[in-house]
Amino acid sequence: MEKRAVFKSWWLPVLFALPQLVLILLFFYWPVAAVVNWAFTLEPPFGGAAEFVGFANFREALSDPFYWNSVVVSLIFATVGPFFCIFIGLTLALAVDRQLPGSGFFRFFYILPFAIAGPAAGMAFRFILSPERGLAASINALSPDLWNPAKYGSHALALVIIIFIWKWSGYTFIFLLAGLQSVPRALGEAAAMDGAGPIRRAIDVQVPLLAPTLFFLLVTMMTEGFVGADTFGIVHSVTGGGPNHGTEVMVYRIVDEAFQGLNYSGASAQSIILIGLIMLFTFIQFRFIEKRVHYK
Amino acid sequence: MIQRTPYADAFTYAIMMLGFFLLLGPFLVVIAGASQTMQQVNTVPFSFLPQGEFMKNASAAWARADLRTAMTNSLIMAALVTAGKVALSACTAFAIVFFRTPLKHVFFWSVFITLMLPLEVRVVPTYAVAADLFQPVKSVLSLFGLDIKIEWNLLNSYAGLTLPLIATATGTFLYRQFFMTLPDELAEAARMDGSGSVRFFFDMLLPLSRTNMLALTTIMFVYGWNQYLWPLLMVTDPSYKTVMMSLRALLPSDNGIPDWNVTLAGSLIIMAPPVIVVAVLQRWFVRGLVSSEK
Numbered sequence: 003m004e005k006r007a008v009f010k011s012w013w014l015p016v017l018f019a020l021p022q023l024v025l026i027l028l029f030f031y032w033p034v035a036a037v038v039n040w041a042f043t044l045e046p047p048f049g050g051a052a053e054f055v056g057f058a059n060f061r062e063a064l065s066d067p068f069y070w071n072s073v074v075v076s077l078i079f080a081t082v083g084p085f086f087c088i089f090i091g092l093t094l095a096l097a098v099d100r101q102l103p104g105s106g107f108f109r110f111f112y113i114l115p116f117a118i119a120g121p122a123a124g125m126a127f128r129f130i131l132s133p134e135r136g137l138a139a140s141i142n143a144l145s146p147d148l149w150n151p152a153k154y155g156s157h158a159l160a161l162v163i164i165i166f167i168w169k170w171s172g173y174t175f176i177f178l179l180a181g182l183q184s185v186p187r188a189l190g191e192a193a194a195m196d197g198a199g200p201i202r203r204a205i206d207v208q209v210p211l212l213a214p215t216l217f218f219l220l221v222t223m224m225t226e227g228f229v230g231a232d233t234f235g236i237v238h239s240v241t242g243g244g245p246n247h248g249t250e251v252m253v254y255r256i257v258d259e260a261f262q263g264l265n266y267s268g269a270s271a272q273s274i275i276l277i278g279l280i281m282l283f284t285f286i287q288f289r290f291i292e293k294r295v296h297y298k
Numbered sequence: 299m300i301q302r303t304p305y306a307d308a309f310t311y312a313i314m315m316l317g318f319f320l321l322l323g324p325f326l327v328v329i330a331g332a333s334q335t336m337q338q339v340n341t342v343p344f345s346f347l348p349q350g351e352f353m354k355n356a357s358a359a360w361a362r363a364d365l366r367t368a369m370t371n372s373l374i375m376a377a378l379v380t381a382g383k384v385a386l387s388a389c390t391a392f393a394i395v396f397f398r399t400p401l402k403h404v405f406f407w408s409v410f411i412t413l414m415l416p417l418e419v420r421v422v423p424t425y426a427v428a429a430d431l432f433q434p435v436k437s438v439l440s441l442f443g444l445d446i447k448i449e450w451n452l453l454n455s456y457a458g459l460t461l462p463l464i465a466t467a468t469g470t471f472l473y474r475q476f477f478m479t480l481p482d483e484l485a486e487a488a489r490m491d492g493s494g495s496v497r498f499f500f501d502m503l504l505p506l507s508r509t510n511m512l513a514l515t516t517i518m519f520v521y522g523w524n525q526y527l528w529p530l531l532m533v534t535d536p537s538y539k540t541v542m543m544s545l546r547a548l549l550p551s552d553n554g555i556p557d558w559n560v561t562l563a564g565s566l567i568i569m570a571p572p573v574i575v576v577a578v579l580q581r582w583f584v585r586g587l588v589s590s591e592k
Contacts, residue, residue, distance in 0.1 A: 008398040008485065009495035015393035018499075019405045022390040025465035029424055030412045032434040036423030090317070097313045108314045110580065115321050117576035118569050119524030125545050125565045126328045129558050137327065139342040168324060173587070180588050200306040229416050235526040239545060253418045257527065260422040273419045280414075 040270035059271035068247055069255070069272070075159065076252040080227030083166040088219055090167065091174025092212075096204045098175075099182040109179070116172040120165070120232030121239035127165045128240055151241070155248015158241045162249050165236050170226065174219050181215035182208060225280055229253055252276050332356070332563035339559040352563060359564030363544035364536070369567075371459075372541040375529070376522030376571075378460040383518045384511050387469030392499050394470075395477040396485060406474075412467045417528060424462055425531050428452040454535040463521075463528065469514050472590040476510045477503070513586030516579045520572040541568045 041059055043052040063069050094112055098105045115123070131138045133150045141149045151158040185208060193203045209216075227233060234253045237243060243250040243258060250258075252272065260269035326346055331339045333352035338345065359365065390409060394402050417424065427433055431450040439445070452458030480503075488498045529540040548564040550556050576583050
């Protein structure tokens with residue numbers, strides 16, 4: 003879309019855009035270039051200029067079993083989390099969209115968890131789902147160690163995913179409700195006329211019409227699960243990647259490797275792989291899923 | 299109302315109640331726990347009933363995690379990120395939409411691409427730039443055999459905390475979309491009346507964008523307040539620490555006294571500002587969220 007009426011000046015737009023361009027050049031493009039550079043070079047241990055080492059950093063990362071562990075953990079995190087976020091958001095949006103008396107009250111509250119930072123939510127859930135106190139302790143009263151995220155990696159992974167789902171369900175809810183509200187009321191009325199009840203209408207009329215929104219949320223949420231600030235924040239503040247690497251997602255491993263292990267080249271190689279993976283995901287989703295999504 | 303459906307209505311309410319308890323339950327636990335004594339908070343099964351100890355717990359948490367410093371810093375950081383974003387992205391969107399120049403596509407795409415890679419995957423070199431702002435310039439100059447000695451370190455400063463967070467695309471698209479919906483006649487009329495582009499921007503566009511600014515302000519405040527990884531790296535001096543960093547200080551130590559009531563009271567204080575913003579300005583928050591993402 004182009005505007006017909008515009009101003010003619012070559013230096014004014016540059017002047018207006020300059021502040022932001024300088025910032026993204028400094029804090030985005032330069033760092034991205036540095037990641038690429040570091041991924042293919044290695045600093046000698048006793049100082050001196052970095053040497054070009056080709057794919058050695060990648061080979062090293064890929065031969066580490068803990069790296070593959072983080073890939074698996076990330077895959078679980080970024081598929082299970084978004085699935086439940088979208089499922090919960092969709093169910094609640096369908097319920098609220100029926101506009102029964104009082105549904106505005108519920109809508110108001112459903113959005114609130116999204117205001118909480120991942121680490122702050124993590125702190126609350128460390129108490130709520132702690133094995134010794136809070137709500138989950140009653141489970142352990144039945145038999146000890148039925149739930150112990152401090153000891154079992156799978157429990158810890160479930161815990162961080164639950165926190166992620168809790169925070170992001172409100173987000174999917176907002177988008178799905180907005181999507182539902184743009185579905186023409188006449189469609190629902192026509193279906194009701196043909197004898198479809200509310201649940202049949204939801205499944206056969208509303209959800210198919212939401213396909214574009216669902217598709218958008220799938221891409222957004224999976225990216226969020228792989229590289230989002232909350233993914234890192236929750237894992238870092240709740241489990242620290244443990245126990246026994248059970249919750250070590252890829253972003254956590256990258257940051258940990260860089261700032262604890264001081265292995266910038268290894269961390270950069272892993273960043274590149276992660277970036278590639280995100281691009282691949284986005285591509286697959288657009289290529290294969292979008293075909294079955296119909297707009298309008 | 300399309301038809302009378304008592305069973306489906308009851309089912310709908312059941313789902314909405316379930317959603318309410320799942321999503322609000324954690325808040326209720328935190329509120330209840332923050333107002334109990336240490337014995338009460340450690341009792342199994344946990345009681346959802348609030349008690350009267352909140353002020354005592356809150357002041358203990360306030361002192362333990364030095365929340366005064368942290369809250370002030372987070373407030374400054376969130377305000378700076380918000381202000382920077384609201385101002386800069388309006389300017390960039392103006393340059394992209396209202397000028398006929400081949401550069402506008404360069405501007406648009408260079409801003410757009412920043413959406414692809416979040417801070418987490420490029421955090422190490424971003425940190426390196428913040429530790430020495432002229433490092434990129436130096437590296438380029440060193441290719442030509444030049445060597446400069448200036449150094450500008452952003453660690454432990456508000457500039458370091460905020461500038462890299464302002465360098466993303468979110469707000470630019472919000473403004474761009476809004477500017478696109480304005481009728482062409484507006485700019486034409488302004489030109490006809492002899493207004494230049496700068497005057498048009500300040501006297502017409504900005505006042506018209508007030509709703510957008512408010513929407514952007516709410517999402518950016520929450521974004522700025524909730525930053526975790528970046529402050530963790532930027533700040534080593536305790537006088538610059540933010541609320542997310544003080545969460546750790548609130549946690550009871552492994553073998554220490556399990557005074558989770560104090561921890562929960564502290565978390566509640568830290569959670570409060572963004573929750574209040576989203577609750578009070580929910581209309582704007584939702585609008586900002588929906589229109590900046592799509």
